[in-house]
Amino acid sequence: MALRSVSRKSLSLGLAVGQVRGLQSFSLPELPYDYGALEPVISGEIMQLHHLKHHQTYITNYNKALEQLDEALAKADSSSIVQLQSAIKFNGGGHINHSIFWKNLTPVREGGGEPPKASLGWAIDTQFGSLEVLIQRFNAEGVALQGSGWVWLALDKELKKLSVQTTANQDPLVTKGSALVPLFGIDVWEHAYYLQYKNVKADYLKNIWKVINWKYASEVYEKEIP
Amino acid sequence: MGSCCYIPSPSSSHLLATDFFSWGFKSSKLPFLPMLPNFLSTHCKQQNRRFDRSQRASKICGYYGLRTPPYKLDALEPYMSLKTLEMHWGGHHRNYVEGLNKQLEKNDILYGFTMDELVKVTYNNGNPLPEFNNAAQVWNHDFFWESMQPGGGDMPKLGVLQQIEKDFGSFTNFREKFVEAALTLFGSGWVWLVLKKEERRLAVIKTSNSTCPLVWDDIPIISLDMWEHAYYPDYKNDKGKYVNVFMNHLVSWNVAMARMARAEAFVNLGEPKIPIA
Numbered sequence: 001m002a003l004r005s006v007s008r009k010s011l012s013l014g015l016a017v018g019q020v021r022g023l024q025s026f027s028l029p030e031l032p033y034d035y036g037a038l039e040p041v042i043s044g045e046i047m048q049l050h051h052l053k054h055h056q057t058y059i060t061n062y063n064k065a066l067e068q069l070d071e072a073l074a075k076a077d078s079s080s081i082v083q084l085q086s087a088i089k090f091n092g093g094g095h096i097n098h099s100i101f102w103k104n105l106t107p108v109r110e111g112g113g114e115p116p117k118a119s120l121g122w123a124i125d126t127q128f129g130s131l132e133v134l135i136q137r138f139n140a141e142g143v144a145l146q147g148s149g150w151v152w153l154a155l156d157k158e159l160k161k162l163s164v165q166t167t168a169n170q171d172p173l174v175t176k177g178s179a180l181v182p183l184f185g186i187d188v189w190e191h192a193y194y195l196q197y198k199n200v201k202a203d204y205l206k207n208i209w210k211v212i213n214w215k216y217a218s219e220v221y222e223k224e225i226p
Numbered sequence: 227m228g229s230c231c232y233i234p235s236p237s238s239s240h241l242l243a244t245d246f247f248s249w250g251f252k253s254s255k256l257p258f259l260p261m262l263p264n265f266l267s268t269h270c271k272q273q274n275r276r277f278d279r280s281q282r283a284s285k286i287c288g289y290y291g292l293r294t295p296p297y298k299l300d301a302l303e304p305y306m307s308l309k310t311l312e313m314h315w316g317g318h319h320r321n322y323v324e325g326l327n328k329q330l331e332k333n334d335i336l337y338g339f340t341m342d343e344l345v346k347v348t349y350n351n352g353n354p355l356p357e358f359n360n361a362a363q364v365w366n367h368d369f370f371w372e373s374m375q376p377g378g379g380d381m382p383k384l385g386v387l388q389q390i391e392k393d394f395g396s397f398t399n400f401r402e403k404f405v406e407a408a409l410t411l412f413g414s415g416w417v418w419l420v421l422k423k424e425e426r427r428l429a430v431i432k433t434s435n436s437t438c439p440l441v442w443d444d445i446p447i448i449s450l451d452m453w454e455h456a457y458y459p460d461y462k463n464d465k466g467k468y469v470n471v472f473m474n475h476l477v478s479w480n481v482a483m484a485r486m487a488r489a490e491a492f493v494n495l496g497e498p499k500i501p502i503a
Binding site: 049053054057086090146147148149168169170189190191194195198199 | 414
């Protein structure tokens with residue numbers, strides 16, 4: 001069921017989970033670095049708003065929706081159960097995506113921006129030609145994305161292939177394919193860059209590569225393809 | 227099949243009017259103007275000279291122009307800052323216009339439409355053409371600037387109020403529904419008060435990204451931009467504050483009245499009085 005698979009996925013990502021009357025209640029994961037640590041690529045103001053306000057709101061609304069789902073399940077109220085799905089997908093997706101995102105970034109002094117090596121680096125070179133080509137593809141998709149969404153470097157764990165995917169709003173990557181595992185994602189919602197880059201999304205995308213945590217991406221890759 | 231909201235301009239006069247208006251209105255330093263009929267968005271197959279502030283000749287062959295809002299860019303302070311207007315109108319809205327013009331350079335079939343018609347044609351009955359996004363966003367933003375005025379807010383009067391009370395029960399109820407729609411919109415989009423043609427009643431609807439109720443043949447009365455770029459500089463993520471400020475201080479019920487009046491040319495809101503014998 002959608003509910004169980006979502007919470008299992010969240011648990012496997014090592015998120016903080018509290019127990020309330022047997023119902024899973026999610027909480028805001030800690031940022032692995034200071035708010036200002038990603039300057040000047042992403043300002044401290046944006047990081048703080050993004051983490052403390054936006055991500056927290058997704059979690060609050062996610063918990064609320066899950067509570068309502070719990071009640072609806074208890075009453076076998078099908079129409080409520082179905083009606084809650086969009087709120088769960090949106091807010092739950094927001095929680096999943098942002099939890100991954102914080103790990104996809106890391107300060108320069110901790111290796112942010114260092115190109116991938118080993119098996120991931122090799123896979124990128126084989127499948128895209130070079131890291132530069134991948135970055136170009138990624139940025140093109142990001143700029144072309146209308147409205148709000150995410151751009152992902154995805155690994156199809158069954159076909160063992162990398163690809164660049166986009167999802168709309170807060171749809172998690174699995175909505176594009178159940179075998180897809182996110183190696184990293186870039187948030188292209190306006191709240192992710194507006195205060196600093198204004199409407200020049202292209203500049204945000206150009207600069208964010210300086211703080212991408214390729215080490216984490218490699219770890220995820222090597223776990224799926226040992 | 228009327229185009230909903232704007233007076234179709236008589237074809238003989240529109241070319242002249244367009245030249246004059248596009249010349250005069252490219253600067254943003256205008257005093258507050260009453261709402262203008264839609265001469266400017268009428269298509270021009272001829273080349274439009276685009277005069278921006280630096281007065282350089284445009285390299286782009288302009289099919290549609292960037293309309294200025296009917297008030298100075300700082301006139302909505304402190305509710306919507308000059309900075310926001312400059313970025314939103316001068317950046318985003320302008321990009322949509324220029325993007326649209328660039329696309330139209332390559333596509334003969336789409337010449338010659340009014341803005342309303344272009345939106346409907348490029349929507350292509352649910353399978354939108356690549357030009358739809360730009361066209362719809364140009365239209366949406368034109369409509370949005372005109373949906374606001376300095377000293378706006380307060381309550382509608384007369385016919386609009388009557389119709390709202392008839393279709394929502396009370397103005398308070400309508401306002402609640404509008405605010406709720408704005409706060410429950412997922413992702414980027416717009417909130418609208420529309421007059422539904424078939425059902426002959428007002429309704430609050432929300433649309434995603436660039437979708438516009440014109441495509442369903444509804445008649446928009448007012449709109450609110452819920453894309454993050456519309457409120458982020460002034461309100462950060464406090465959507466609730468933004469929406470309430472819009473309702474209390476920005477929304478132009480005068481414009482809504484004018485639009486309703488025009489809409490009644492296409493929708494029969496009252497029951498016809500058929501005499502007996």
